[in-house]
Amino acid sequence: MKTDINAYITENQNRFFEELFSLIRIPSVSAHSHRQTEIHQCAQRWKELLLEAGVDEVNIFPTDGNPIVFATKVTDPALPTIMVYGHYDVMPAEPLELWKSSPFEPEIRDGKIFARGADDDKGQSFMHAKAFEYLVKTNQLKYNVKFLLEGEEEIGSENLEKFCSENAEMLSCNTILVSDTSMLSAETPSITTGLRGLAYWQIEVTSASRDLHSGIFGGAVANPIMELTKILAQLTNSEGKITIPNFYDDVEEVSDYERELIAQIPFDEEDYKKKLSIKNVSGEKGYSTIERTGIRPALDVCGIWGGYTDEGTKTVLPSKAFAKLSARLVPHQQYEKIAELVTKHIKQIASENVEVKVDFLHGSQSYVCPIDSPEYRAAEAAYTKIFGIKPLPVRRGGSIGVIPVFEKVLKVKPLLMGFGLESDAIHSPNENFPIDLFFKGIRTITEFYLQIQSDKKS
C-alpha cells in the first residue's frame, strides 16, 4: 500500500521542521544591504533542500540584485508544467525588543512556529517543496515541476521582470502556484483572487543646513517636521478620501453584484477590533472594511522621523524630516502614473520655505485572477477536501510585485494558494505560522496536484 500524505508527514515531520528552520535561521533581510552574505547563504540552502526533495537540477542565477534560485523536475516532456513561485528574502525584524523569542531562532509555542519568515514566505513556500517531495518519493507526480525562488520580493522584485523576460523559454509553464497570501480564517479557507498594487515613496524635507537651537531660531526659521506634517495631513480628508488630484481616475468601479458577494464574506467587526485592539475601524466613507482593503486604494505613512527622538527633552529645531509613504492600488491604476501624480502634488503643496525631495522607491501593479479556470477549480476542490469546506474567492489588500509580471511576461495567471492567517503577524514582531496549517498546506498542495493531474487525464 502506498504511503498516504498524512502518514508521510507524520513520519517526516521532525525533518520538515529542521529543514524549514535551517532556512529561517539565515536572516535573509533584503531591505538591509549588509545582509548580502545571508541572502546568498539562503539561496544556497534552498538549492540543497530542493535537490534533496527530488528536483533534477537547481541553478542559482545572479541578477543585478539578489540571486534567483531556479529548479526543474522533468517527469515527461510531453506533460504540462507547474511552476512554483516563492521568495526566500524576509522583512526586517525590527523593532527587535517586541519579539518574545529571537526572530531568527524559530521557536514552537502554542502549536505555532514563531520566527521572521515562519509564514512570509519561507514557511509557505517550503510546503510546496514537501508536497513535491512526497509526490516524487511515492511516484505519484504526473506533471513537470519548476521552482522559482527570488530574494527581492520584500523590496519590490525589481530584477525579476528582466529575469522572466530574458528566460521566458526556461520559465514557460501552464500553471503558476504561489503561497504568499492569507486565508479569511483557519475555519473559513479562501483563495486570493485579487491583489492590490503598490507605490512607495520617501519624502525628505530640509530647512536649515544644520540643527538649530529652538529657542534662538524657533519662530523665525521653518520647522521641517511641521512642514512635513502639513504635507502629509493634507493627503487625506475627513471622509477617508485621498485628496491627490486624479488619484481615483482609473480606479475599477466594482459592480453592485460583486459588492453583494463581498458583503457575504463572513466578517465580525467586533472580533476584528478586538484582535487589533482598535477603538474603531476607519477609512473611506461608503465602503465596508473588506472593501476598503480589497477593492479600494489606500494611502499610508509607513514611517516618519526627524529631530530628537531619544529620551528626554532636547530643544532643537531640526534640519531635516523624513517620511515613507505608500499607496495601495486597485485594478486599472498604473503605479507609474500614480508615482508621478503623487510626487507632483507633494511638491506643489509644499511650503516655499523648505526644500522637498520626493523619491519614488518602487511600485507594482494590481492583479485579478479568474475563478472559472481548471486551475482555480482544482485548487477549490483541494481546499474543500482538506478543510472540509469550500474556499471563498477573496480580493486581498496586499501586493506581490511579481504576480502581475508573470501575467504580463509569461502569459500565465498565477494561482494564489495561501495558507497564512491575519494573526500570523507577517511584517510584524512575533511572526508565526500554525503547525496545523503548515501540515494542511502540504496536504492541500498535494491534493491540488492529484486533482489537476486527474483533470488532464480525463
Place this chain on the structure above:
Amino acid sequence: MKTDINAYITENQNRFFEELFSLIRIPSVSAHSHRQTEIHQCAQRWKELLLEAGVDEVNIFPTDGNPIVFATKVTDPALPTIMVYGHYDVMPAEPLELWKSSPFEPEIRDGKIFARGADDDKGQSFMHAKAFEYLVKTNQLKYNVKFLLEGEEEIGSENLEKFCSENAEMLSCNTILVSDTSMLSAETPSITTGLRGLAYWQIEVTSASRDLHSGIFGGAVANPIMELTKILAQLTNSEGKITIPNFYDDVEEVSDYERELIAQIPFDEEDYKKKLSIKNVSGEKGYSTIERTGIRPALDVCGIWGGYTDEGTKTVLPSKAFAKLSARLVPHQQYEKIAELVTKHIKQIASENVEVKVDFLHGSQSYVCPIDSPEYRAAEAAYTKIFGIKPLPVRRGGSIGVIPVFEKVLKVKPLLMGFGLESDAIHSPNENFPIDLFFKGIRTITEFYLQIQSDKKS
C-alpha cells in the same frame, strides 16, 4: 607691578585649556539616564577646579536628580556677594555622524574649540572660574563670591527650585551672574535682557496594538502617523499663528517704542539666510525675525518618529507614532497654564479612532531684566572697555529655566553676561567656542568685578 589680566591669560592659557578640556571630556549628558557616572564625575571635577581657583570651600549637594556643586569664597563678611550660576550638564551630541571631530574630545581648529559643551555651558561658566582665580591670585577681589553649578539645566532644572528654597540663606547674594547666552555678533556685543519661557510635551498616538501589514489593513485601520500629522499640522496656520485657543491671551504686548528700539538692532537678513542655508525666513505675520525670536511665542516640533525608519521600503501600518513638541513663551505667559491648554487642545482635536497620550515633560517661565540697575551698568561698562563698543540690550529666544526661579526665590534679578555666538552651534553637531571670545569673556568678567567694586566704594 601687578600682573594685568592680559598677561595672566597669556601666561596661563595652556593650563586654562587643559582644565576646560578636562570638564568637556566627561560626557555629562543629563538627558541620558545611563550617564549618571559621568554626571557625578563632572561635578567632582568642578569641585577640584574651584578649589584650585581659590574658593574656601566646595560642597556637592545631592538632589532628587543630579548633584549641585556649591562653592564659597568669603573675602570679608561685610562686603556684598556675587553668585555665579552655570551648569555642568550638556545636551546629547547626537547625531554623532555629523561631527567633524569627536564631541567629547575637544579639538582646536580655526581658532575655535570644537566640542559638546565648548560654549554651552562648560566653556562659558569656566570663564568665571578663571576671572575669579585672577582676582584672588592678584589680591584684587573685594567681593564675596559663590559658585552654583547644576547638572540639570538641559532637562529643565527640575530640582534647583527646591534646592534654592531650602537653602535660600546659604545662596543669599546681591548679584547673580550667568554666562549661558549669546551676543548679536563678535563685533556687536550684547547683553541678554529677556529670555523666553518653555513648555515641552511628548505626544504618543496609538492605533492597533501591534504593527500591521499595510496591504492587509491599509485603508481600514487608522494610521497613527497620519493621525499625528493631522494633529500637528493644525497647531499653526498659514500666517504663522499658533491656533491653540487662548494661547496668546497673556502675551505681553510690546510697546511701539520698544519695537522701534528692536528695529534698530543690526540685522542682515540675507546674511542670516545664507548662514543657515535657508530659502526664506518665515514665522508669524506682522513681526520681524528679531521680534519673532525675542518678543513672540513660538511652537516647534523638536522630534518625530514612528513606523519603519531604516533603509528600504517596509510596508507597515505602524502601531504607534510619537512627537516631541515645544513652545517658547514670552513674559506673562505662565507655562503651567500653557501646558494645560495645549494638552487639552491636542486631545480635543485628535481622531476618535486612536488613543492619544500627551505628557508634559517640563516648563520654565520667561524673564525680563532691567537695564537701569548698577549691575547692568557695570556690565555695560565692562563690555564697552573690552570690546570697544557699547553692548546692546537684547531680548533673546532661548530659555534658562532657573533664571526666573532665582528671581522668584532669591529675589535677585540675574545678569546674563553671555559671550556665545549663534555660529557656536550649541545643541547641534560641531558646537564650538572661539578662543578670542573665551579670552575676552574672562577679561570682561574681570572688568565687571573691578567696575562694580569701584561702584560700591564710591
